[in-house]
Amino acid sequence: MDAPDSGTVSVKVEEDAASPTYHPAYPASPDTDITLRSSDGTLFAVSSLLLKLTWGFFKAMFSLPKEPASPNGPEPISMQESAEVIAGLLNLSFRLGQPPLDSIDTLETLLRAAEKYEVTSAVVMIRSALTSPVLEASPIRIYGIAYEHGWYKEATWASSKTLTLDLCSSEAVSDLSRTDGAAIMKLMTLHRNRRDLLRARLDDNDLFPYATTAQIVCYSCDEDVDNSPWQLMKYNFVSQMERDGISVDYLDGTVLEDIVDAKCPRCKRKIYNPVMVRKGLRDAIRELPAKVEVSCLVACMLF
Incomplete structure (x- = not known):
């Protein structure tokens, strides 16, 4: 073996x-x-x-007392x-x-x-x-971070960038869920005030003489003319504000076509003055609040 x-x-x-x-x-x-x-x-x-x-x-x-050093560092x-x-x-x-x-x-x-x-x-x-x-x-994220840290200058800047956002969209809700409750209320209040003030301005007869009437008089032939183009445009403006916010850039699209093209059925002259309508709407939009409000104490911290 x-x-x-x-x-x-x-x-x-x-x-x-x-x-x-x-x-x-x-x-x-x-x-x-x-x-x-x-x-x-x-x-x-x-x-x-x-x-x-x-x-x-x-x-x-x-700065705390140190333990004895190890031989291996x-x-x-x-x-x-x-x-x-x-x-x-x-x-x-x-x-x-x-x-x-x-x-x-x-x-x-x-x-x-x-x-x-x-x-x-x-x-x-x-x-x-x-x-x-x-x-x-998203300006909502920036706004939330800035507001949380007391950086109100940056927060007010960011709030002005949210004006064309739908705060009820899924993306906005996701961003708002990260944000302090008080900050959310201020942002919601800004958007709500803009909508209410726009509606009030569109109904202001001093700005728009035909703001609340069902009919207007043609300035060329004195014919009574249906004022529905203006009423429809008001509805569209408020709906746009509610949905996506609004800015003066909104006036550059086709939103005013019905107003610009509206004519008297009798004399075929234009019912509305396009230049005056655009100017009045631009002024109305530009005068809306554009950023969240802060207290006098906070305002002193902006600079």
């Missing part, structure tokens, strides 16, 4: 887990003494001095935010270039983190980005 082979038995040793990866903009170096670890495992090597100067959270943290500080958010905050606070602030979701996530860690410089830059022309966002 042959003896078993006495050759060396090899044991396969499992390789260690992959080494943690440093963010390319924040690699370990002799100038760094603190390491942050994002929720998705990315490491950020930074200077504790810079963190203390720019992050209020770490200024307080580093300090352990990374685990953060609850993703690598994208940590990198964005570091870039903003160290002025190494702004992260992309063209997304309202990115901006809001960064803002929450900046407030949590008391990164004042990042909050200031995010606030300025709220009214940036490159930011692709």
Whole structure:
């Protein structure tokens, strides 16, 4: 019977887990003494001095008594935010270039983190980005964020951008669900007041002599003429305001065709003066409130 082979038995040793990866903009170096670890495992090597100067959270943290140093160096500080958010905050606070602030979701996530860690410089830059022309966002979202943070100058600006939106649409309702109740009421009140004031102006006989009459007199032949074109236009205007809001641009379409083309059945002259009608309607629209109202105390905070 042959003896078993006495050759060396090899044991396969499992390789260690992959080494943690440093963010390319924040690699370990002799100038760094603190390491942050994002929720998705990315490491950020930074200077504790810079963190203390720019992050209020770490200024307080580093002022606490320190534990004896480990022979292997300090352990990374685990953060609850993703690598994208940590990198964005570091870039903003160290002025190494702004992260992309063209997304309202990115901006809001960064803002929450900046407030949590008391990164004042990042909050200031995010606030300025709220009214940036490159930011692709619903003005309702911008309004809600600004109002929540007491940035009333930005909130009133954003409220003026909602005037052609239907606040009852599914998209608007979704955005409003993120917004403070008091802010929603102010926005709803703005839209309601605009509708009611427009209706009142369209019924104002001082602005439009034929505003509330069933018939008007042709200025050329004194024939009594049906005033239904004007009444129909009023109905369409109020419906438009209710549905999608209204602006002077609305007058550039076909909405006034029936008014402009309306003629006396007897003399075939135009019943309404198109120039005066357009001017009166433009004035009526421009005089409507265009932004949410704020108290005198709040108004002092706008500047």
